[in-house]
Amino acid sequence: MYGTQSKRDLSLEFQSQIPILRPSIHARRANLTVKFQDLYGFTVEGNVDDVNVLNEVREKVRKQGRVWWALEASKGANWYLQPSIAEGIALKSSLKFSSLANAITLKRLIRKGIPPVLRPKVWFSLSGAAKKKSTVPDSYYNDLTKAVEGKVTPATRQIDHVNLLVKHIM
Numbered sequence: 001m002y003g004t005q006s007k008r009d010l011s012l013e014f015q016s017q018i019p020i021l022r023p024s025i026h027a028r029r030a031n032l033t034v035k036f037q038d039l040y041g042f043t044v045e046g047n048v049d050d051v052n053v054l055n056e057v058r059e060k061v062r063k064q065g066r067v068w069w070a071l072e073a074s075k076g077a078n079w080y081l082q083p084s085i086a087e088g089i090a091l092k093s094s095l096k097f098s099s100l101a102n103a104i105t106l107k108r109l110i111r112k113g114i115p116p117v118l119r120p121k122v123w124f125s126l127s128g129a130a131k132k133k134s135t136v137p138d139s140y141y142n143d144l145t146k147a148v149e150g151k152v153t154p155a156t157r158q159i160d161h162v163n164l165l166v167k168h169i170m
Contacts, residue, residue: 040116065115071105078121 036051038044071079114122124130133140148156 061113061115064109064113065117067112068109068115068118071109 032048033045034048034051035043035045036054038054110122110126137143
C-alpha cells in the first residue's frame with residue numbers, strides 16, 4: 001500500500017479520481033450568447049469569447065492612445081497637423097531632419113492605430129482635406145453636389161448599387 005510508486009503511477013492514480021466534466025465550462029461559455037457594445041458603441045450579439053477578444057482590443061487601443069497623448073504632451077498639441085510633417089509622409093526629399101523624424105514617427109503611430117478621439121482631426125489633415133478646404137471657396141462642396149445633382153456618375157451608380165444590396169439583404 002505505501003510501497004514506492006513512480007511519478008507516472010501516481011499521476012494516473014490521481015487522474016482516475018478527478019471527475020471529467022462534459023461539456024466543459026469553456027464550451028458552455030462559448031455557446032452562451034450575450035449582448036455587448038463594440039468599439040463604436042453599437043450593441044452586438046456574440047459569445048463570451050467575442051467579448052474577451054473585444055476587451056483585448058480595447059486594451060490595445062487604450063495603450064496606443066497613451067502613446068499618442070504622451071507625444072501630444074512632449075511635442076505640443078496638434079503636432080501632426082503641421083504641414084511639413086503631414087506632407088512628409090508622402091514627400092520626404094525636401095524635409096528637414098526634424099520634420100522627417102516626426103513624419104516617420106507619425107507613420108509608425110498611424111500603422112499601430114490612431115485613437116478614436118483623434119481620428120477625424122488626423123485624417124482630415126493627412127488626407128489633404130484641410131489643405132483643399134483652405135484653398136477653395138466655402139461654397140465648394142455645395143457647388144460639387146449641384147454639379148452632379150440628377151446626373152448618373154460612377155460614384156452615384158456605386159452608391160445606388162450598395163443601397164440596393166442593403167435593401168435586398170434586409
